[in-house]
Amino acid sequence: MNAYFPFLKKYLTAFLMAPLLVFIDVMGEIVQPVLMSRIVDQGVQEKNLHYIIITGITMLVLSIVAIIGNVGNIYYSSKASVGFAAELRQGLFRKIQTFSFLNIDKFSSASLVTRMTNDINIIQNVVMMSLRLLIRAPLMLVFGVFMAARINSSLAFIIAVAIPVLGISIFFILRKSFPYFLRMQQKLDHVNGAIQEDLMNIRVVKSFVRESFEEKKFSISNNSLRDAAIKASAIVVMVTPVMMLVMNISIVAVVWFGGKKIISGTMHIGQLMSFITYITQILMSLTMLSMTIMAFSRAGASSKRVLEVLNTDVDIVDTPSALERSIKIKAGKVEFRNVAFKYHKEAKRYVLNGINFIAHPGEQIAIIGATGSAKSTLVQLIPRLYEVGKGKILIDDLELKDYSLKNLRNSIGMVLQKNQLFSGSIKDNLRWGNPGATQEEIILACQEAQAHDFIMSFPKQYETELGQGGVNLSGGQKQRICIAMALVKHPLILILDDSTSAVDSTTEAKIQDEFKLYLKEVTIFIIAQRISSVQLADKIIVLDSGKIVGMGTHDELMKTNKTYQEIYHSQQQKEGAVK
Template sequence: MMLIYRGHWRPIAISQIFALLYVAFMIFIPMQVMIIINNAQNINAVIQNAVLIALFAVLTGIFCMANTVYAVRIAEATGNYIRNGIFTRIQNFSFGNLDRTATGELLTRMMSDVYQINIGVHLSLRSLLMAPFAIIVSLVLVGITSPELLWILVIVLVLSIATFGSAMYVMQKQFQIRQAKYDLVNNDLQEDMAGIRVVKAFVRQDYEINKYRSINDAYRRANVRPLHTNAITMPAALFIMGLATTLLVIYGSPLVAAGTITIGAMLAFFQYTFIIIGQMWQLSMLLPQIVSAEASAGRLKEIWYTVPDVQDSPVSRHYALENVVGKIVFENVDFRYDSKGETETLKNINLTIEPGQTVAFLGANGSGKSTLVSLIPRFYDVSGGRVMIDGVDVKEIPQENLRNIVSVALQKAFLFSGTIVENIRFGRPDSTYDDAQAAAQVADADSFVAAQQDKYDARVARKGQNFSGGQQQRLSMARAFTVKPKILILDDSTSAVDVETEGRILDALPRFLSGVTRLIVASRVSTALAADKIVVLEKGEIVAMGTHKELIKSSPLYQEIFDSQLGGLKKEDLS
C-alpha cells in the first residue's frame, strides 16, 4: 500500500485533518453541556454555550462530510489503481503463469479482493486515526473534569479491547477461508457456464446442479462464520455500555451528593463513555474489514509480484522483419512444464527447418507437438538447449518483436466481442480493410462472412458464440495471416474444418505468404501429406522425419497412424 500512495500523501493527510477536526468539535460538545448545566442560573452563559454547541455541531457535520468525500475518492482511486495494475501484470504473464492460475481465481482477485481493499481503505480513512484520537482525548477530558471516575473508563477500555480484539483475531482466519471458498465457486461457475452445452448434451444437469450446490453451500458456511463472530460485537458494546452506566450510577451518585463532582461533569462523563464505546464499536467494525482487506491484499500480492516465466533478455535487440529469412533450428532442446518436475515433455530435440519450408508435426495426443512449436515464439522457454531463428537464439529477441516474426493460429480458436474485421486485424491493427478481406479469403472465411448482413462489420458475440467451431477457426487463421509474418504456425487450427476446406486453405497459403516458413501441427495425416517435411513425435522425442514417401516406407509409427486414418487408401496412390 505504501507503493500505491507514494507521492500521493497530500489528499490522505487532508482527509485525516478533516477527521481530527470532526472529532475535536464533537468531543467539545459534552464540555459545553457540562458548563450549561453547572451554570444553569446564568442565562448569558447558557445562551453563549448553547450557541457554541450549535456551531460545533455544524462544524462537526461539515468536517465529517469533507472527510467522507476524501475517503470515497481515495478508496475509489486505490481500487482503480490496483485493478489497472493487476490487469497489466496478468497481461504480462507468460503461458506458464497462466497455466498455474485458474481464470475464475484471477477474476475473483480482480473484483472481490479489490472491492475488499476498497472498503478497507474507505473505512480506515474514516475511523482508523479518528477513533483512537477520540478515545484518548475523551480519557484526558474525563481525567480533568472527573478524575474520581476515570477508573470506570479504564475498565470499559480494557473490556472493549479484549472483546473486539479477540473477535478480530478469529475473523482473520475466517476471512481467508471465505475468499478461498469464493474462488472455488467462481471457478466452478465459469467452467460450467462455458461448458453448459456439453452438460445438456450429456444430460448432466442434475450432477452439475448438485456439485454447484455443494460448493456454494461450503461458501455460504464460510461466509456466515465471520458474520457470526462479528455479531457478538454489538451485544458486547451494549453490555459494556450498560456496565459503565451501572458503575457510574452506583459510584457517581454519592460523589454528586457529596459535592465532589458536579451533575454536569457526571453527564459529560456519561457522554464521553458513550463516545469511547461508540468509537471502540466503530473500530470493531473497521478492524474485521481491515483483516479482510489484508487477506485480499495478500492474495493480490501474489499476482502483483509474480515474475513472468518468460522475460526479455537485458541484451536483446530488435530484428527488422524484412531482414528475417525464417530458418529455424532446435539444438538439443529439452522442456518440462514444471521446472521442479522430473518428467520431460520434450527430450533431445534436434531439428532444422529451412526458410520457406512447410513442416508438419504428427503424433499421438500428448506427444509434444504443440509444445514444440510453442517454444519458437517463446510462449514457454526451453529447459535445456536452444531454439534459433536465422542463427539467433529466440531469447535474444524481444518478445514483441519475436511475435511479429512468428504468427500463431492457436489450437483453441478464440474470438473477441466486437466486429469480424476487428478480430481479423487484432494482431495488426494498422492493416487495411482489404488486408483483412484478403486474409479471410485465404482462410476460406470470406464466403460465410459475405453472407452476413453487415459483412465484415457484423458483430461477433462474446467468445464468438454466434459462429460455428469451424468458422471460428477460419477467422482465427485469418487473424494470423493478416500479420504477414516470416514464420507461420498452425497449431492444429484446422481440426474443426472439413478436409476439403482444409485443402483449399493449405493450397492458398503459399501464394498469400510467399517464402514464409510454415509449421503445421496436425491431427490428421491428410493435413501433413503435402508438407516438405513430416516430423513424427512420440513421448516427447522425434522418432522419424522425412517426406510422406520416405516415412511410409521407413517409419512403423507413421505407417500405423496412416493405416488408422487412411487405411482404405492404397499407400502407393499417395506415394
C-alpha cells in the same frame, strides 16, 4: 504497504486531506459534552441566560465545523478509496498481461476474476473505513480519555479497566476469524469457476439436458461458500455482545460511583452527564475501531491473494540487451538445438527432451504424434510462451532472448488449439494483431483462409457482430477466421496448432494451396491429427512421449519410420470403415 504505494500515489492529496478533515470533525465534537456540562452547572443552576446563549452558539458553530469536516472526509475518503481500487485493478490486469503460460497455469481464470473484483472491492471498502473510522476512532478514544480524566480522574479508572478488557477480547476473536475469511474467498473462487464454466458451456448443458446436474453441482459450491461464511460470521458476531457488555457495565459503574460523588458534593450533575457522554464516546470509538479491524481481518485475506498475483515473478521477460538492440526477425529460420522442457522445476520428467531440427524460411514443417506427445508445447516455445528448460532455440541464428518479446511475437502468427474470438465485429477481430490493416489486406487474408465467402454471406458481412467467444459461428468458421487473424499480421513464422480440425478436407486442401501460392517465404509449422493434412509438408516431425522418433518427408517416413506407419495405417482403416 510498499507494494500498494504505486497505486495510491495518484490520490495522495485525497489520502492526506481525509485525516485532516477527520481531525477537524473530532475537535468540533469532542468539546461538546464539556460545553453542555457548563450550560447545566453554570448557566442553568445560576440562571445565567446570557451564558447559556453564548455557549449554545459556540456549540452550534462547532457542530457546523464538525459537519463540514465530516462531509469533506466522506468526499476525500471515497475519492481516495475508489481511485486506489481502480488503479489497483488496472495494475493487477496489467500484471496478468505480462504472465507467461506457466504463470497463468498457476492461477485459475475464476480465481483471477475473483481477485480483480471481489477481493479488490473488499480492500477498497477497508481503505474507505480506515480513512473514516480508523483515524476517527483513535482520536476520539485519546481525546475522550483525556477529557474524561480532566473531569474526574478517579472515575477515569473505570475506563482504564474497560479498554484493555475490550481490546484483548476483540483481538482474540478477530485472530481466530482470519483463517475463515481466507477460506471464504477460496470458496468464492469455486463458485465463480462453476458459474463461468456453466455459462461458457450453456449450449452443451441444454443439448444434453443436464440442467439439473449443473444445478446440483453449483449447489455444492454455493453451500460450501455459505458454510464458510457462516463459520466466519459466527466468530465475528461475538464482538458485538462483548462490546455491549463492557459498555453497559462501564456506564452502570460510572452512574453508581458518579452518583455517590454528586451526593457527597465532590461532583456536579453536568460533569457526570459529560463524563457519561465521554465514556460512551470512548467505548463507541472502540466499537468503530473493532469494526474496522474486523474489516481489516477479511481484507487481510483478500490482500494476501492480490499480492500473490502482484508479487508473482514473471519467468519470461525482456533482457536489457534485447530492449537496447531491438533486433527484428528478417527471414524466419528456426532452429532447435537439444531443447528440453518441463512445466515445473520440481518435475522429475521432461515433457520435451532432445529436440533437434532446423526449419528454413519458406518451409512447411508438420508435427504429428499421439495425444500427449507435447506437440503444442513444442510450438509454444517458439514465441516464448513457455521458457526453454535446456538447450537453445534460435531464429535467424540468434537466440530467442536476443529478441524483445514484442519484436519476437509481432513476427509470429499463431493459431492456438482452442480458437477464441472476442466480442465485436468480424473486422475488429481480424485487425486484432494488426490494427492498421487495410480492408484489402483483411479480404486477402480471409480469401487465403477460405473465410471470405461465408463472411460475405452474412447480412452485415465484415461488420457482423460476434457474440462472446464467437458463439454465433460454427467451429470451422471460427478456425478460418482465427487463421485469417494470424495472416493479417504478415508473419514471417506461422504456427497452426491443429487449427483445421473442424474444417472439411476439401476446404483444408484449398487453404494449403493458398499457403503455397502466397506464403512462399513464410516458415510454417502445422500440427495436425490427420496425416492427409500434412503429407505434402517439406518436413514431417514425428513425436512420441516428447521425443523426436522420426523426421523426413511423407515418402521417407513411410519407408523408414514404424510409428508414422502405424498412425497412417490406423487412419486409413478408420477412413475405410467410415466409407
